[in-house]
Amino acid sequence: MDFLNEMTLSFSSKSMNENFARAAVSAFVLPLDPTINELADIKTAVSEAVTNAIIHGYEYGDGIITVCAKICPGGKVVIKVKDKGKGIEDVKQALEPLFTTVGGERAGLGFAVMQSFMDSLKVKSRPGSGTVVTMEKFIIRRSRTDSCTAPQKDEVIPNDKA
Amino acid sequence: MNVKTVYDSGTLTALLSGDIDHHSARKMRRIIDGDIEICRPEKLILDFRRVQFMDSSGIGLIMGRYRLMSLCGGSVDIVNIPQPLERIVKLSGITTLMKV
């Protein structure tokens, strides 16, 4: 086996579940002892992918969204967000920052955020059958590091101000 | 409620709190736009001090209010962005459009 822990979550395509999905993934990766920023990055990326499944994949209609998360050796977190919605015609174009097929309040930044907040992003989609978004992020070892590793910047204990 | 608004001499201040995602942004938008309609402010201040989380729906919320205020020559200021939200704000480029 190449993973240390995994979970799968299926839920209805309802916007109230955006909060649920990112809270669940956040709780799942917590044993890796991520920094506040690493956790915020993961929550934001999950929120973007799940929101896309709801508003673009299922276009606010009924459907099931599945989120799988895996923790692999070396602190690698792999997250998949799947829908069986309408799919993406042109993935390359969809990934471009500011590109959106719905005007109004969409910023067209969802994929740009996933790309910049995670270490990798892959999008597999077929029009008419759905979309799978796969994201990876390495949680840098901190509390589990061996003693020869230098402390992270935010862990340096400040000198006493005399 | 996750939006509290105060109007004072031409300025409408909206204090946002909690998580801003696609779900909550829709409700926030309705409240803010309702108050803009009533008060007709010259300036809108969006105060993020109590916001714990924000994804790109928050950027959409900001941009939408910016467009609305611009229609009648008004302006938007973004204040008190918490440190964890700085990255998404920077990535969005809104800092070139309004005061943050």
Ligand SMILES: Nc1ncnc2c1ncn2[C@@H]1O[C@H](COP(=O)(O)OP(=O)(O)O)[C@@H](O)[C@H]1O
């Ligand atoms: N799960 C999905 N199913 C179908 N289309 C999608 C999906 N996710 C993204 N898209 C398409 O990709 C575009 C860009 O997505 P994104 O970068 O998140 O911007 P936004 O959500 O603001 O439109 C969307 O406008 C939509 O056309």
Ligand SMILES: [Mg+2]
């Ligand atoms: Mg999106």
